[in-house]
Amino acid sequence: MLHLNSHHDVSADLDAPKASSLRSAQGSASRTEIERVYDDIFDAVMDRRLLPGTKLTETALCAVFTCSRTTVRAALSQLAHDKIVVIQANRGAFVWQPSSKETEDVFAMRRALEGMTLDMLLALPDLPARLAPLYDMVDRERRAFECGDRISWIRLSNAFHVEMARLLGNQVLTEMLHSLCARTSLVIAYYDTPDDSACSYFEHQDILDKLSRHDAHAAKAAMHHHLEDCEHRMNEPEKGPVDPWLAFAVKR
Structure with a gap:
């Protein structure tokens, strides 16, 4: 089995495209606020900085992205449509966990x-x-x-x-x-x-x-x-506490 070292930085010379950049040819300068929030959450999930089952609260997301609750809700709704997030009534939004x-x-x-x-x-x-x-x-x-x-x-x-x-x-x-x-x-x-x-x-x-x-x-x-x-290669997942806001390198 191959083993990966523990260094986690992204090297610019490797030209590793963010997953969101493969989704659309639209340039970052022309993105709407909803697309910006969608892309950043999507990339955090695809980079495995936000793990399945992590709860995404609207209040914290508004603070992370300096945007309105309406923008966050629209981005989460689109992520739910794309099966990246699950929105549960009276509980909120969670990163999708597969059965x-x-x-x-x-x-x-x-x-x-x-x-x-x-x-x-x-x-x-x-x-x-x-x-x-x-x-x-x-x-x-x-x-x-x-x-x-x-x-x-x-x-x-x-x-x-x-x-x-x-x-x-x-x-x-x-x-x-x-x-x-x-x-x-x-x-x-x-x-x-x-x-x-x-x-x-x-x-x-x-x-x-x-x-x-x-x-x-x-x-x-x-x-x-x-x-x-x-x-x-799939094994039983290890459960443990996750701080989702570390994925965006900011303090709550």
């Missing part, structure tokens, strides 16, 4: 959708040339893992699968895979210990190598093994 059935369903859809993505990629005549940026991403993922940059490693590991779909120029497919990758990240955060095991960069490279050779059977088998290994 065992939801975990199975998420990984089943990942296998189906990523298998279809590979089939579409393999139909491209210039595939090896198109894969060059993904090889570079895997190299950055490796360096992030080796230097213990946990957040960059998580971001690059998730981005690999979204960027693979983006190569096809199919926005609907990209959005669907981005949504599934986000839910997968929450599943892994709930069941797994991210400092101890990796969505392996060398498995990503193995998939790319097989795609480059147009070896359809081997590429799909490698992807299936990769996702199956992630699913089987």
Whole structure:
């Protein structure tokens, strides 16, 4: 099993894209206040700074983001629509926690959708040339893992699968895979210990190598093994107190 060092800083030279940047091509300067709050909470969840089950109170969020309660409620409502947050009557908003059935369903859809993505990629005549940026991403993922940059490693590991779909120029497919990758990240955060095991960069490279050779059977088998290994690595989550506001590096 791979082990990640304890250093958690984000290295700029690794160019690890925030998960929210993969969701939309819209520039940060043109974001609304609701989108700003949505993106920051979404990124904190995807970076595993906000863990599944964490309660998100409106009063504290208003203070964190210096915004109105109306803005916070709209952002939380959108996050709930996207299955990142669950809003419970008379209790408030919580980061989504997967059930065992939801975990199975998420990984089943990942296998189906990523298998279809590979089939579409393999139909491209210039595939090896198109894969060059993904090889570079895997190299950055490796360096992030080796230097213990946990957040960059998580971001690059998730981005690999979204960027693979983006190569096809199919926005609907990209959005669907981005949504599934986000839910997968929450599943892994709930069941797994991210400092101890990796969505392996060398498995990503193995998939790319097989795609480059147009070896359809081997590429799909490698992807299936990769996702199956992630699913089987799930353990019972460790419960403990969580201070959600540390995710935004501010005091309450």
